[in-house]
Amino acid sequence: MSNEKKYQIIIGSPIDYEKLVAYIHIDGKDVALLNQDEGADKLKLEFFDEPKIKEVDYFIFLEALQAAKKELLLKE
Numbered sequence: 001m002s003n004e005k006k007y008q009i010i011i012g013s014p015i016d017y018e019k020l021v022a023y024i025h026i027d028g029k030d031v032a033l034l035n036q037d038e039g040a041d042k043l044k045l046e047f048f049d050e051p052k053i054k055e056v057d058y059f060i061f062l063e064a065l066q067a068a069k070k071e072l073l074l075k076e
Contacts, residue, residue, distance in 0.1 A: 006060045032045050
């Protein structure tokens, strides 16, 4: 199975943040969001409490993080 189908990146603008964020979904579950409020060189990764994810494939997570960063900075 392709890694592309394992994760989804959604760019959004929630009211709690000044700038756009990238939501990271893996295997259909919310995992984290990438926040750029402090600047593109100080990105913050925030993990969601629910649903609790106990493990994620390293390579899929790394690929999802890189894709989230790329998409987020392109939309800025």
